[in-house]
Amino acid sequence: xxxxxxxxxxxxxxxxxxxxxxxxxxxxxxxxxxxxxxxxxxxxxxxxxxxxxxxxxxxxxxxxxxxxxxxxxxxxxxxxxxxxxxxxxxxxxxxxxxxxxxxxxxxxxxxxxxxxxxxxxxxxxxxxxxxxxxxxxxxxxxxxxxxxxxxxxxxxxxxxxxxxxxxxxxxxxxxxxxxxxxxxxxxxxxxxxxxxxxxxxxxxxxxxxxxxxxxxxxxxxxxxxxxxxxxxxxxxxxxxxxxxxxxxxxxxxxxxxxxxxxxxxxxxxxxxxxxxxxxxxxxxxxxxxxxxxxxxxxxxxxxxxxxxxxxxxxxxxxxxxxxxxxxxxxxxxxxxxxxxxxxxxxxxxxxxxxxxxxxxxxxxxxxxxxxxxxxxxxxxxxxxxxxxxxxxxxxxxxxxxxxxxxxxxxxxxxxxxxxxxxxxxxx
Amino acid sequence: xxxxxxxxxxxxxxxxxxxxxxxxxxxxxxxxxxxxxxxxxxxxxxxxxxxxxxxxxxxxxxxxxxxxxxxxxxxxxxxxxxxxxxxxxxxxxxxxxxxxxxxxxxxxxxxxxxxxxxxxxxxxxxxxxxxxxxxxxxxxxxxxxxxxxxxxxxxxxxxxxxxxxxxxxxxxxxxxxxxxxxxxxxxxxxxxxxxxxxxxxxxxxxxxxxxxxxxxxxxxxxxxxxxxxxxxxxxxxxxxxxxxxxxxxxxxxxxxxxxxxxxxxxxxxxxxxxxxxxxxxxxxxxxxxxxxxxxxxxxx
Numbered sequence: 001x002x003x004x005x006x007x008x009x010x011x012x013x014x015x016x017x018x019x020x021x022x023x024x025x026x027x028x029x030x031x032x033x034x035x036x037x038x039x040x041x042x043x044x045x046x047x048x049x050x051x052x053x054x055x056x057x058x059x060x061x062x063x064x065x066x067x068x069x070x071x072x073x074x075x076x077x078x079x080x081x082x083x084x085x086x087x088x089x090x091x092x093x094x095x096x097x098x099x100x101x102x103x104x105x106x107x108x109x110x111x112x113x114x115x116x117x118x119x120x121x122x123x124x125x126x127x128x129x130x131x132x133x134x135x136x137x138x139x140x141x142x143x144x145x146x147x148x149x150x151x152x153x154x155x156x157x158x159x160x161x162x163x164x165x166x167x168x169x170x171x172x173x174x175x176x177x178x179x180x181x182x183x184x185x186x187x188x189x190x191x192x193x194x195x196x197x198x199x200x201x202x203x204x205x206x207x208x209x210x211x212x213x214x215x216x217x218x219x220x221x222x223x224x225x226x227x228x229x230x231x232x233x234x235x236x237x238x239x240x241x242x243x244x245x246x247x248x249x250x251x252x253x254x255x256x257x258x259x260x261x262x263x264x265x266x267x268x269x270x271x272x273x274x275x276x277x278x279x280x281x282x283x284x285x286x287x288x289x290x291x292x293x294x295x296x297x298x299x300x301x302x303x304x305x306x307x308x309x310x311x312x313x314x315x316x317x318x319x320x321x322x323x324x325x326x327x328x329x330x331x332x333x334x335x336x337x338x339x340x341x342x343x344x345x346x347x348x349x350x351x352x353x354x355x356x357x358x359x360x361x362x363x364x365x366x367x368x369x370x371x372x373x374x375x376x377x378x379x380x381x382x383x384x385x386x387x388x389x390x391x392x393x394x395x396x397x398x399x400x401x402x403x404x405x406x407x408x409x410x411x412x413x414x415x416x417x418x419x420x421x422x423x424x425x426x427x
Numbered sequence: 428x429x430x431x432x433x434x435x436x437x438x439x440x441x442x443x444x445x446x447x448x449x450x451x452x453x454x455x456x457x458x459x460x461x462x463x464x465x466x467x468x469x470x471x472x473x474x475x476x477x478x479x480x481x482x483x484x485x486x487x488x489x490x491x492x493x494x495x496x497x498x499x500x501x502x503x504x505x506x507x508x509x510x511x512x513x514x515x516x517x518x519x520x521x522x523x524x525x526x527x528x529x530x531x532x533x534x535x536x537x538x539x540x541x542x543x544x545x546x547x548x549x550x551x552x553x554x555x556x557x558x559x560x561x562x563x564x565x566x567x568x569x570x571x572x573x574x575x576x577x578x579x580x581x582x583x584x585x586x587x588x589x590x591x592x593x594x595x596x597x598x599x600x601x602x603x604x605x606x607x608x609x610x611x612x613x614x615x616x617x618x619x620x621x622x623x624x625x626x627x628x629x630x631x632x633x634x635x636x637x638x639x640x641x642x643x644x645x646x647x648x649x650x651x652x653x654x655x656x657x658x659x660x661x662x663x664x665x666x667x668x669x670x671x672x673x674x675x676x677x678x679x680x681x682x683x684x685x686x687x688x689x690x691x692x693x694x695x696x697x698x699x700x701x702x703x704x705x706x707x708x709x710x711x712x713x714x715x716x717x718x719x720x721x722x723x724x725x726x727x
Contacts, residue, residue: 158628171672173622182618300701301620 006274007102008284012393013040014267015221017381020121023224024264029058033072033118036266039219047077052110054084055101057093057117059384062125092420093117094388095412101271102288111276116268117385131159171299181247181254183304184338187345194258194337195239198378205375206232217393229261229381258337263381267389284427285396291422292316298417306339308419309411310346314357324363329370329408331391334377399426434467441507444638451514451522460560460589462519469508470547476540484636489671494539498532499667501576503637505566508548525582527662531684532578545569555592559585619698619717627694633664660691665712665722672699685724
């Protein structure tokens with residue numbers, strides 16, 4: 001086996017994120033992923049070239065899209081001999097795809113890859129009800145006409161109601177927001193703190209757009225040239241007027257303003273060996289350093305659904321011999337403003353760090369001016385599998401601008417009680 | 428059970444529960460709380476488990492379809508034998524007045540869907556209860572000579588107690604126990620860790636896979652006829668769903684006990700929570716705010 005070598009982020013491309021039922025209401029996952037991919041191909045001059053592999057996924061997926069990424073490659077400007085595969089780890093999909101291809105590059109199995117994801121909350125699959133589905137399958141498997149008639153005869157009117165995907169955890173029946181509302185309450189995250197974080201996300205992202213930060217990270221699509229949910233003029237005062245949507249009673253703090261909206265979009269990252277980037281006269285923005293995935297037992301209520309990154313990061317830091325304060329930028333995915341805040345609070349908590357993480361002392365506070373400095377999911381929107389690609393590409397660019405040796409931490413929480421985290425370092 | 432000198436009523440196959448219920452409705456002079464329980468054991472031998480029905484049962488109860496069957500499935504298989512015994516003319520109490528108040532089962536080893544079973548049921552321990560007369564229906568499943576599962580279902584007939592019998596102090600009416608306190612002081616988390624949304628048709632679905640066609644579970648109209656405001660969920664479905672929720676935390680052999688405290692009306696949303704206590708598990712199904720308990724159980 002080849003010696004481990006560096007995998008570097010060359011760049012990325014995404015389409016502006018749309019609101020559910022908005023600009024991309026008529027576009028499928030494959031349409032959007034193709035748009036992001038063709039934009040990336042154009043940006044880095046990859047037309048007609050064979051890339052090592054393309055790895056991407058979607059969280060809400062139609063059964064017809066079993067080979068979504070390969071189909072996207074076949075419809076793109078890449079050489080059709082480029083292999084591709086789908087993977088899925090809920091909201092961790094995009095980052096997990098980057099980890100996957102970076103590992104292969106480090107091992108020398110491939111020299112270049114494109115990784116990321118796509119999601120559409122607008123074009124979500126709707127399935128026929130369980131009763132009808134089973135009857136249709138039975139009819140399909142029937143060997144005689146009478147068996148087939150029998151199968152159809154078993155259909156009841158109630159079976160004809162369609163089933164839409166639920167945004168709830170299968171084992172708890174609670175939506176992600178309801179889960180996070182419990183975590184927010186447990187960590188006593190205030191409404192004000194959440195609204196401040198949300199306002200900062202919009203303001204930071206609006207400034208980044210104005211400064212042209214996203215000019216070489218985004219390709220317009222379907223008349224959209226900026227993220228559709230971005231509200232540059234929002235304020236803590238305006239956000240304070242919204243009614244809570246998750247949690248109950250006086251203690252409820254989570255509103256539509258400090259929770260990410262359902263969104264549509266796609267994002268991809270170009271990863272390669274340093275040699276491949278040099279051969280193609282492409283930049284190496286940041287080195288992929290290391291990654292870690294943790295999971296928590298949220299089913300029994302033992303830990304919050306979205307708290308797994310709080311466990312993954314300390315494990316990653318220990319392996320790399322780093323402290324939480326050794327970073328120039330922190331990219332903590334804003335599933336909800338309170339997710340970011342409870343994670344930060346956990347790292348500052350002596351009780352959590354000693355009892356839950358088994359550490360001698362708390363990880364401590366971070367410099368908040370280094371957190372999500374160009375905005376995050378509250379402002380951009382959060383097409384589940386696309387978020388990892390958006391963050392990796394943005395952070396790599398920020399690190400490259402900051403200068404050699406600067407370091408960034410990515411933390412993404414995911415359904416199923418999982419958390420995917422990674423470290424990038426400017427080359 | 429276990430002694431081999433009792434009478435055995437050997438059935439050729441599992442009886443249909445619907446037919447047994449109809450048989451029980453035929454007016455019969457029953458001896459009441461002062462009577463004696465039939466001493467015989469009702470049995471079927473060399474029973475092949477229905478893999479298709481088990482798949483449907485697993486789906487309705489939320490179990491992952493495995494080759495090993497849960498203990499509640501073995502209860503479902505012995506239930507027709509229980510009902511057969513209770514519907515018999517020499518059974519002292521009327522079937523319609525019996526309420527399933529608690530259940531205990533011991534799974535001695537994993538039982539596979541492909542194993543042929545000898546199932547039997549007998550009645551035992553007719554006794555006084557604060558609000559009536561209680562008795563147990565005992566069940567047993569064997570593979571060859573090996574006992575793999577045992578069950579004990581306690582039924583309560585409200586009203587008359589056996590003459591002269593004293594009510595033991597420790598016997599309480601589990602329904603009253605829940606009603607008195609309103610809230611439960613158990614250690615399990617105040618807020619349910621999971622919510623189950625139960626459809627109005629759940630009783631019919633479970634009747635289809637379990638064979639328990641008791642009309643109180645089938646429709647609001649038939650439930651009203653028996654004094655319930657709406658259709659009520661089968662207690663053994665609630666029990667099975669709770670075991671399914673503990674999937675992955677259950678040992679390969681265990682004892683599970685539950686109390687049915689308050690019927691679950693359909694449709695409704697109920698809460699579930701569990702807590703580990705050393706090697707044991709305690710769990711409960713509650714109203715969605717966790718305030719009142721429908722079912723409380725332990726796994727040891």
